[in-house]
Amino acid sequence: MQGKTLLDKLWDYHRVADAGDGYDLLAIDRLLLHERTGGVALKSLAERGLPVKAPDRVFALMDHIVSFREGRGRDEARSPGGEVFITQTREMAQKEQIHLIDTDSPMQGIVHVVAPEKGIALPGLSMVCPDSHTCSLGALGALAWGVGSSEAEHVMATGAIRVKKPDQMQIVVNGELQHGVSAKDLALHLIAKHGASGGKRCAIEFSGTTIDALSVEERLTLCNLAVEFAAFTAIIAPDKKTLDFVRDSEFGPQKNNIEKAESMWLSLCSDDHAQFDEIIEIDASQIKPQISWGTSPEETIGVDDVIPDTASLKSLTYMGLQVGEKIQGKNIGGAFIGSCTNGRLSDLISASEILRGQKVAAGVKAVCVPGSKTVKHEAEKLGLDQIFKQAGFEWGEPGCAMCFYAGGETFPPEARVVSSTNRNFEGRQGPGVRTHLAAPSVVAASAIAGAICSPSELKNFKCEQ
């Protein structure tokens, strides 16, 4: 008999009925909402007069447009008129009696950071959220993907979702990542090499020795970028590290169930002879620190490479770059560290190692916003806030912050910004803003150099200036 993949196991477990024409009806264990797209789903459901079927398994968080200003008010938004999203989501959440992690909760933060941190996301769960980066949660060995607001409404009303099983892709990553090369670089390299549509709507399982060696936080970063690769979602089989990561979390299993849960989770892996529709192999040892130069994540090169002659004119024009130019050394006006991609404690640690005792170059607006209150608190216990602040970084209140422009404060048009986020689309961080995606360490090094720079080049670079 042919073996089952990890996806098959998760899928079959949650499959409630055949919904016809290749669609399945899957039971959904957790629905996550945020104020930007969740409020409208809650409101629309109420308008139809339908109740939430399992309110205790629905969580609403405030992250997208909450202000990141220190000492922000409870309803303070960073976009003009944005308060209404916060207040209405709160009101609806309270009315429907779903879990609410409000602006002033000590657990507040970006949904994809908070969910794994607090055990809202667990191995083996099926989860959806009206947010495309929900694929991050697959890093725990869960079936999690982003949906639209109407789908979220559907899950609230029925506890299930109608969905077609995706094709499956295995991405096997072997070899040791070079010093200073992170999960972010691995993900950007993958997208650059196989294109922003390369994931072909597949469910991707990442495996191999490199994946085994990654921390759970790095795995979350890797799976986070699956949607930029046009994948349905990504998953990684749970291992001992995963179990340690979720143990004793607020919403995780209680003591009397933990043993049963853990043994079940460890059985979640692809069988030896399981078949995939596509396989990609990657040698991790060949990957260098990456940076995007264009307006799609696939327009990415090594930090020490030149802009390829295949570059699209539209992207070059928007980014103010030319074919054949070196990207390293391009002056920057901004640096941002944060987001659901790289706003976790290990990301802040890796940036702080470069920033310690250094100063951000003149003319660079540098901002760090921890992904959650918990990350912020842990970072402050380690004194990281002091390192960031002394270097000249703004240290903000948790949320999505400058990952996307929602109106309000941003970098000026044409500002070149190195950012630890996931999207470099035109206008993503503000009208005309030129976003370069990179790992937090590259953002930190560039902020100090005042120009795009890899951490290993920072020394030479400063001499040249």
Place this chain on the structure above:
Amino acid sequence: MKKTFSRHSGVAAPLLIDNIDTDQIIPSREMKTVSKEGLGEGLFAGWRYTEVGGREPNQEFVLNQNSKIDSTILIAGSNFGCGSSREHAVWALSEYGIRVILAVSFGEIFHANCLRNGILAVSLSQDNIDALANASNEGEITVDLVEQTVSAASIKDWKCDFEIGAYPKKMLMEGLCPIEMTLTNEKAIDAFLQVDKETRPWVYTV
């Protein structure tokens, strides 16, 4: 979902750019209320207007050209609607009057959102997209969901086929409500929950 769909003829606007993301379709700053309505004006705002937040039409943008203002069909490149899951992109398109999107490929969540809102999103080969984009300047385009074909008034005796699953086809043609359809399976869902509460009690103790 109330709109039903069988056959549609209309003006088509070519927007032959790859990777048009949902931030482009509706910029976040244009999502002003907790509602599905009032979004049509913000459609393609970054390209359609001369200034951020302004309403002065940028004459170079295709939907501002006299012959294209009333477009009901869009013709695009690959990976249309990639990026953020915001369904506002589809609500904005729908409010503007777009009924069909022809593209080489689509962002996954966007594609599902279209179906949910009665917009027919069809994948065609690059060659067919190019042919239709050319033809769109000289007459209407017709999309027949029953026959699963696309044709152009300006190309005689030519049509191309497209694929669509029986389920999305039925949803679009009959304007079915997925929530109502799923509620007919409520017994099966509840049976799953009953067993699962025994197997995975930790899922339910929150």
